Structures are given as C-alpha cells and as structure tokens.
Amino acid sequence: MAAETIDTLVVGAGQAGIAMSEHLSRNGVPHLVLEKNRIAEAWRTGRWDSLVANGPAWHDRFPNLEFTGTDPEAFVGKDRVADYFAEYAERIKAPVRTGVEVLKAERLNGSGAFRVETSDGVIEAQRIVAATGAFQHPVIPPLVPQAAGVHQLHSFHYRNPGQLPDGAVLVVGAGSSGAQIADELNRAGRKVYLSVGPHDRPPRRYRGRDYVWWLGVLGLWDAAAQEPGRQHVTISVSGAYGGRTMDFRRLAGEGVTLLGMTEAFEGGVLAFAGDLQQNIANGDADYLQILDRADAYAARNGLDLPEEPQARAAFPDPECLTRPLRALDLEAQGITTILWATGFRQDFNWLKADAFDGQGRPQHQRGVSRVPGVYFLGLPWQSRRGSTFIWGVWHDASHVADQIAIQRHYESYRGPAGCGADQA
16 A cells, blocks of 8 residues: 655644644645644643643643633643643644554655554654643663562652552652652651752742733743753642742741762662752742842833732741751661652654764754754753743744745745756
C-alpha cells in the first residue's frame, strides 16, 4: 500500500501540538497531528488528583479561548485543563488522530521527505514537529535500591495520600510538585520529610496582583536565557487551596521536617547535604527581590495598588532549619514511602536525525532545528522563560509555524519558464 503523505506531521497533541495546529492552519500548511493516547493525556493521567494550574484562569490559557464559567482569578483543576485543550482542538478543527504512536522517523534517501513508521501504518512528511513536551519520562535518581524495603514512586505516578502505604513519607524535591504534594500529605495527617534543593520562590500574590502579572509587567517572562549556573533551578509556586505563597518555614511550622538535598543511601540510612539553610536563604532572596522590583515598578508608574508590608514578615525559623538533620534512618523514623519529585527527561529516540547534542538534547534556534525539516516545540526555555507555560507555548508555536510557511514559500518557487543555470 502507498504511504499516506502530508506536508507537516506534528507529533503530540498536548498543549504544544494543539497550539502548533492552530498556527499551521493560519498559515495554510496542510498537516496532521498524531497522539498516542488522548488529547492532553498527561494532564489527565500524569498528575495527582487535586492538582490545579499554577497560574490563574485569566493567564494560563490560549489567547483565543477563555475558561468559560470560571472565575478568572481561580486556579483550574487538571481535568478541566485537559478538557479545555480538547475543546480548543475541536474549535479550531485540528486534524488530530489519537491512539496512534510514532515509532520511527527517518529521512528518505534522495528525498527531502521523512518516512514515519507509526502504530497505524507509514506516513511520508516533508516536515516533522516534535511537540511531545518537556515532561516525557519521570526520572528517579539511582540512590535507593528497590531491595531497600521502602515504597518508591515518582510524582508523575502519585494520585492522593490514600494511595500510599501507612507510615511517614519522604518527598525528595521542593519545586512546585514536591512542595504541593508534601503540603497535601501533611494536611492528610502523614508525617512528612521534605528534601529541599535550590529553588526560586515567588510570592503568590502581592499588592493585589498575582505573581504571573508581576512577572509580565516586569518583563521576566520574556527573559531569553537563564542566568549562568541556574539552568536547573526550579520554581516553587502553588495554586492549591485558592493560591498561597509557598513558604517552607510555614510548612515546617505546620509539621513538615525540612532537609537538605538528598545525597546518598547506605545501610537503610539516607544522607543529606548541609545546604538547607543556604537553599532557603536563596529562595528568600528571590522572593524579596520580586517584592522590591514590584514596589519600584508601582512607584515608577504611579500605580494605585495597596502597599503590603506584612508580605516581608518572615515565619519563625523552625528547629529543622536551625539544626538541620544530615541523616535519616528510614526504618527508625517509620518512613515507608519515598516520593521522588525529581523531574523528567526527554526522549527523541524515535527521531533519527542529527538534531541533538551528545546528551540527546535538541539543538535548535527558537524551535528550528539545524536539520532541515525538523522542528521542536514545548521545550524548556525554547525562546523565553514562559515557553513551557500554556500561553508561552502558543506564542512559540506561532514562530515555528511562520518559519515553516517561509520555507514552503521558497520551496514552491519555480522561477521563470525556461530559466536555467546556463542561461545568461
């Protein structure tokens, strides 16, 4: 059977793939979106039950569709977010084909096209957009062997406190996922230990405005690159319980034991780095810096926003911060679960193209690969700080679609009739 042909094949129908489809249609580019599961599947089955968006509804959306029937300042639940993308795909008539997995894509010899093997047959495409996102494969550091007798799972597979065996829980990683899960488990009556690494800690709201607004007016969402040495610093922010600044001293005051970064395991004992105080101090400095910049912006622009001096008041230092533990005997402390909120790795093994560095990371310029016909979307810091956010990926998709349209324009040019290289 002849292979199905298409100009541009988009792999993945999450927020990146749906945004890509809209902008390709705007540019008149024939395309197909393949998704191995359902639209926005990761929002449905790769998140815990109580998860809400980290930004308010007025902000964490595509520009052309609001969350209907929702308070613009509310934080939308994960299932509603998934439904939003499905609704958006239907609204723009995105050519999405679900339940089809891409297995392999490689350049055809003597052709600019790619041969794409899928679970539903072969497709030939002139261009491929890898829109599989930033959160593909959960990563658990190989520190604690499975034979250690403690239940281990990644935050990707966590659903709710009742899912875990009885006993205390160690949460490793204090970005948005780890901090929120630790908070939820503590509220559920579990004894919780939280291993805290380097992090940014913005205020949830300040002077009547959400932090996403402040980052916008201060130009921080548009930062084009991370500061040297801060490539892996996480952001600890939460929309849970109506939205509240994530403060680790507050969590400790409510019963969570804070620890430094998890370093090693031997003989049933976990060892932690002596960096807890510095990590907390650096998070505090980031928090106060945003307040300072917000105050300066409000004064410079004459904004009538209520001052909020209480935002600078700190919770008392808990004992776990003034006298940090450097080791935990899991059995002695009744720890039956280690929950790893330690991030994800990307996997583009299906794409057989020289478009990656030695660590398998895409090499690109704002999503345009060095390999002709290969594009990426949904990568962290693809063009700016906001690239992995819902609204950010929409704008990145616009740029990538424009580049595809420009390339198609040149490819379609045939020149004057009879014109050849040997003619004067």
